[in-house]
Amino acid sequence: MINYKEFVLDNGLQVLVHEDPSSEMAVVNLLYKVGSRNEKTGKTGLAHYFEHLMFSGSQNIPAFDSALERAGGSSNAFTNTDITNYYITLPAVNLETALWLESDRMLQLSLQDKHIHTQKQVVIEEFKQRYLNQPYGDAMHHLRSLAFEQHPYRWPTIGEKIADIEQFEKIDLVDFYQNHYTPDNAVLCIAGKVNFEDVRRRVDHWFGEIPRGAQAKEAPVSEPLQKKKKSKQVFGNVPTEALYKVYRIPGRLEEGFLSCDLITDVLSFGRSAVLEQKLVKNDAIFASCQAYVLGNIDPGLLVVTGKLEKGVAAEEGEIALEKVLEDFKKRAIPDQVLQKIKNQTEAMKTYESVSLLGRAMRLAYYAYLGNTSLINDEYDRKMEISGEQIQQAAMTYLDNDVSSVVYYKCQA
Structure with missing residues (x-):
């Protein structure tokens, strides 16, 4: 508190x-x-x-x-x-x-x-x-x-x-x-x-005597609904190919955002996480792979990205990734996994509150979001999210048919 x-x-x-x-x-x-x-x-x-x-x-x-x-x-x-x-x-x-x-x-x-x-x-x-x-x-x-x-x-x-x-x-x-x-x-x-x-x-x-701004603030242009998958090849002087794949998710204050945040925790937090175990440790496709949300105030992105092993094409990596994500949607999240990521959430909350600067930054940010009291109650909301809700969010938002993907290729 x-x-x-x-x-x-x-x-x-x-x-x-x-x-x-x-x-x-x-x-x-x-x-x-x-x-x-x-x-x-x-x-x-x-x-x-x-x-x-x-x-x-x-x-x-x-x-x-x-x-x-x-x-x-x-x-x-x-x-x-x-x-x-x-x-x-x-x-x-x-x-x-x-x-x-x-x-x-x-x-x-x-x-x-x-x-x-x-x-x-x-x-x-x-x-x-x-x-x-x-x-x-x-x-x-x-x-x-x-x-x-x-x-x-x-x-x-x-x-x-x-x-x-x-x-x-x-x-x-x-x-x-x-x-x-x-x-x-x-x-x-x-x-x-x-x-x-x-x-x-x-x-x-x-x-107190500094005047208000004279101009009205314009809201950014809304992004239209994405109706199909988009992809792009990029070539660069890089040691191995890389995959960057994103899915549209709700904005920071919208319903579903916290569940999407927890999706990336289950997929990517720790050496026992799904992506690490299935794509890095027990396979010869990815050298590294991680997932995270951008956390934007407006609807943003859930990002899955990874560097491929030498000689493996980014497109091949995407096929392997999608198999893992489809399996993730179908299998219930084990209780011990859910407890682990919620323990991490608790630890992060404690860590962010240790420093005076961290507390000041968080207070200012939640005030920007429009509800300063969220700093004290959002944690409780996140801790109450069930494994079934996380799984439902994965089925809703991790839709390959409306994803966007960049294949970062080695320069010929």
């Missing part, structure tokens, strides 16, 4: 406070409700680009990290399809510094040409190193564009292509910043050795 109190400023900023007097530290976690799902074709990668740009300085703070380090703090951030999350850890006595820093870049980020150019080059280099020059690095680009036809999930967070990043103009950046980096589009969570009333006063001082 994570205790918290919350309030909302007149400008729409939602604030959560988690008091932990056992710590001498404080965490300031600022989540913006913007990710790659809020981008448009031809302007992809903006949310991730802003993750970098937000550290370039603001009107009153030319060097964000230097100002924070003088207060004994550290910071970082991440972007995904749905959110951008900035977090600061520092001694609780220096909380004011973190609030000053975050409020200044929310109100008046420095969009000087030199910062725009520098961060553009950083992001382009990251694109090349992580996605173009790594074996299998572009696999998710191909997989997403195959699985989604209209929804912005069809490109990764880094962006659809380097040309989009190269062509960002200042007007694009100003518009994106003013539309998304506003108090009414953010969740602020402050945790640690803090007092609720004191936090309320300080937050109101630093954020």
Whole structure:
């Protein structure tokens, strides 16, 4: 159980406070409700680009990290399809510094040409190193564009292509910043050795006069129902072939999502898991194989991926995989297997609650989902799911006829 109190400023900023007097530290976690799902074709990668740009300085703070380090703090951030999350850890006595820093870049980020150019080059280099020059690095680009036809999930967070990043103009950046980096589009969570009333006063001082966003937020285009299987061959300089197969599943808050999450736990968690035992350990087809859900707020994907043994074709691997999945749908999940994955769920919940930062991040994320109390009751819902419900979800969603698959082939 994570205790918290919350309030909302007149400008729409939602604030959560988690008091932990056992710590001498404080965490300031600022989540913006913007990710790659809020981008448009031809302007992809903006949310991730802003993750970098937000550290370039603001009107009153030319060097964000230097100002924070003088207060004994550290910071970082991440972007995904749905959110951008900035977090600061520092001694609780220096909380004011973190609030000053975050409020200044929310109100008046420095969009000087030199910062725009520098961060553009950083992001382009990251694109090349992580996605173009790594074996299998572009696999998710191909997989997403195959699985989604209209929804912005069809490109990764880094962006659809380097040309989009190269062509960002200042007007694009100003518009994106003013539309998304506003108090009414953010969740602020402050945790640690803090007092609720004191936090309320300080937050109101630093954020209370920042105006709401002037533009209405547009919902992403809905993805049409997939009616047939889609596949694609990709060739690259890789040591062995690989298989990437996805199935459409409900969004993060929709009925069926938690069951799909448990499907991947049964299939993929531990050395005794189904995929490991039947495709890796006792067969000569896959060198590795795993399953996971992407966990998107909108309907997303359950992914099964694996590297094949040398000389084995990805298409051959898919045939073996489908046999295993069809058998999985027909056989009841043993009680001991179900208990094992639920024990893991419990262990993960405990682990995520150990660190102050982890608690702050989770509180902010569940507030973003629209129901902060889910942080304390979603675990109970997941633990109540039966083996029969998991099996039913597998029969519903692991449908080969409406899957999407990328065969990653060795370059001839």
